[in-house]
Amino acid sequence: MIQNLMTSSADQKLEADVAIIGGGTVGLVIAVLLSRKGLRVVVVESGQEQQTEDRHPLNEVIQTGAIYKGAEEGRFRCLGGSSTRWGGALIPFLPQDADPIAGWDAIWPVGVEAFTRYQGDVEQMFGVSEGPYDAPEVVGHKEAAQLDFIPRLAKAIPVSNRNTANLLRKELERESGPQIWLGATVSDFSLDSGGRMETVCARSLNGRLLSVKAREVVVAAGAIESTRILLLLDRRYGHRIFAPDNILGRFFHDHLAAPTARIQVSDDRALNRTAGIRFEEKMLRFLRFEPNPKLRKRLGSCTGFAHISFASHSQNGLDALRGIVGARQEGRFPSTSDLLLLASQLPWFARAVWWRVAEKRLLYPPGATHQLEMVIEQTPLARNRITLSSERGDFFGNPLAEIDWRPSDEDARNAARLTEHFVRFWEASALASVATFEIKPQATILEELASGGGVYHPGGSTRMGKSPTTGVVDKNLQTFAIPNLSVLSTSAFPTGGGANPTMMLLMAAFRLADRLTPRLLKTGRTYCLES
Secondary structure (H helix, E strand, O other): OEEEHHHOOOOEEEEEEEEEEOOOHHHHHHHHHHHHOOOOEEEEOOOEOOOOOOOOHHHOEEEOOOOOHHHOOOOOOEOOHHHHOOOOEEOOOOHHHHOOOOOOOOOOOOOOHHHHOOHHHHHHHOOOOOOOOEOHHHOOHHHHOOOOEEEEEEEEOOHHHHOHHHHOHHHHHOOOOOEEEEOOEEEEEEEOOOOOEEEEEEEOOOOOEEEEEEEEEEEOOOHHHHHHHHHHHHHHOOOOOOHHHOOOOOOOEOEEEEEEEEEEEOOHHHHHHHHOOEEEOOEEEEEEEEEOHHHHHHHOOOOEEEEEEEEOOOOOHHHHHHHHHHHHHHOOOOOHHHHHHHHHOHHHHHHHHHHHHHHOEOOOOOOOEEEEEEEEEOOOOOOOEEEEEEEEEOOOOOEEEEEEOOOOHHHHHHHHHHHHHHHHHHHHOOOOOOEEEEEOOHHHHHHHHHHHOOOOOOEOOOOEOOOOOOOOEOOOOEEOOOOOEEEOOHHHOOOOOOOOOHHHHHHHHHHHHHHHHHHHHHOOOOOEEEO
């Protein structure tokens, strides 16, 4: 059931088994999973049904280091959150992504396998076909095991299923489903005498109050806002909850991306067949190359992934198709300009249709140039952190998040080193005849990493650890300081891993739901609602 605090005729006082802060991509998923078990779930979402602009005023932050573009861009405060805009690429971490190979002070207290056991559940929910992610056939099955990079293919969720608010709409609107409150920004909290979270309070822009008393609270408001919410809770109680351990907000990181090598193409068609976006059944697949664990151990290196990107210097038919697909994902009609642009590109579109049917690839636009894009996990440093501003607040009077973030020289070295080994891998494989690479200077790579501003995969600031001195949450995403408070966010991931983090986060939602359900059912259910 979806309701709006802005239009409510009165303040609301609710009780629930679980209160979820954030009705975005993963907040809605865990809300539905828990609701299916018969638990009463209340979701508190600050935004409205849709976010029509690229930036939301309540996502404002203060930046004191390098410009972190993901601080305001790529964040969507609305029902479905970033799933209303994202590309929907799913790929799990490799088991070795949680290994401390790089020697960092960032230890995963649980193996990747604890999450990937839910891989099939995520694929089924989002309508993605089963099947492997590794693609040794790209370089030849016999060669693959001996080479330093592993070809892998991410799976893109069908466009109609990417927006979780649309995908789960029927369950969200049922009387028996989770109760969703839009326009409700969390502004205060209360703990009981035993130090457990008791009540979450939220306000609307027009002054209505929503109070939710819950036995379990899950913060699923995105990495930056989830961190800010815990910082506000700590401030509310005199900095006695998280501040003593000095971990909350620190070790903030993202994937860093830079075009690290120029590509001289020898065979355009062969490169399009090899690196072009693939059509497979009802989904798209994207090729990337991740460093083999043997290479990482030899180098003592971080992980990441390389992919071949393309750029066109003028508007083209592919731009038009992207605009049309994006409009469908957001639930609106395509723009007239996109339809006219596609009409003007009919010759390319006709060839693209042939490539779609015959080659099962997306045809590159005419005149496209190519670069090697290296994406690495950023070194998790304590100096990179999220704090609360001492000078500026939001509409409700709470401090804004303040971010001090910057890439390091080590990040540039890691990107340059992985690029060198990728070029050697390419030259030693069956792909050598397709293209050659010209590696950029390390100074240029550092500049590109710093100016790139991350790729909207934030993590680390509420990281998992083995104890309160190493992490904010434990291996089950439960905070060490408050036993009935969990954080379901990429901010809990100690390192960035070698893949987009969304699938790991979705699998974490299934895992957390499995942990919470028996505990709540065992002690009975809460069914109380007052206005």
